Amino acid sequence: MSYSLAFWSGGDALDPQQSYETMNEGRRLDGVDEVSSGDVETALGSLPDWRREGNxxxxxxxxxxxxxxxxxxxxxxMVEITGYSAEGEQMNAIIDALSPLGLRLYDPQTGERFG
Known part of the structure; x- marks a missing residue:
C-alpha cells in the first residue's frame, strides 16, 4: 500500500487540491515558491541511518x-514523497526533516494542507 505526502511553500490563498493537481501535471503556479532541490536533498540526507538509492x-x-x-x-x-509499506513514525521523520525548509505539508489522500 502506498501513501503520498506533498510539500510546497506559498500559495496559501489557493485551493490546495487544485494546486496539487496543477503542480503534479508539471504546470507552474503563481504565488508558489521555487523548491531548492539542494536544500531538500540535504534535509533528507540528515535523517539518521536512512539511505538513498536513486529516487x-x-x-x-x-x-x-x-x-x-x-x-x-x-x-x-513541489516535493512529493510516496511511501510504500511505511509506518507513521517514518512518515513523521520525513515531515520533520522538510518542515524547517518552510515547505508546508499537503496530504492528497485527505485534501488537507497543514502548517
Missing part, C-alpha cells in the same frame, strides 16, 4: 522486497 529513500532497519521505501520526487515548486 528511493530507505529508513533504517531491515528491508524486505524493497519495503519500506519512499519514492522521492523534487519538482520546481
Amino acid at each position: 528511493f529513500l530507505f529508513p533504517p532497519g531491515p528491508v524486505v522486497d524493497e519495503d519500506p521505501a519512499f519514492d522521492v520526487y523534487v519538482g520546481e515548486q
Whole structure:
C-alpha cells in the first residue's frame, strides 16, 4: 500500500487540491515558491541511518522486497514523497526533516494542507 505526502511553500490563498493537481501535471503556479532541490536533498540526507538509492529513500532497519521505501520526487515548486509499506513514525521523520525548509505539508489522500 502506498501513501503520498506533498510539500510546497506559498500559495496559501489557493485551493490546495487544485494546486496539487496543477503542480503534479508539471504546470507552474503563481504565488508558489521555487523548491531548492539542494536544500531538500540535504534535509533528507540528515535523517539518521536512512539511505538513498536513486529516487528511493530507505529508513533504517531491515528491508524486505524493497519495503519500506519512499519514492522521492523534487519538482520546481513541489516535493512529493510516496511511501510504500511505511509506518507513521517514518512518515513523521520525513515531515520533520522538510518542515524547517518552510515547505508546508499537503496530504492528497485527505485534501488537507497543514502548517
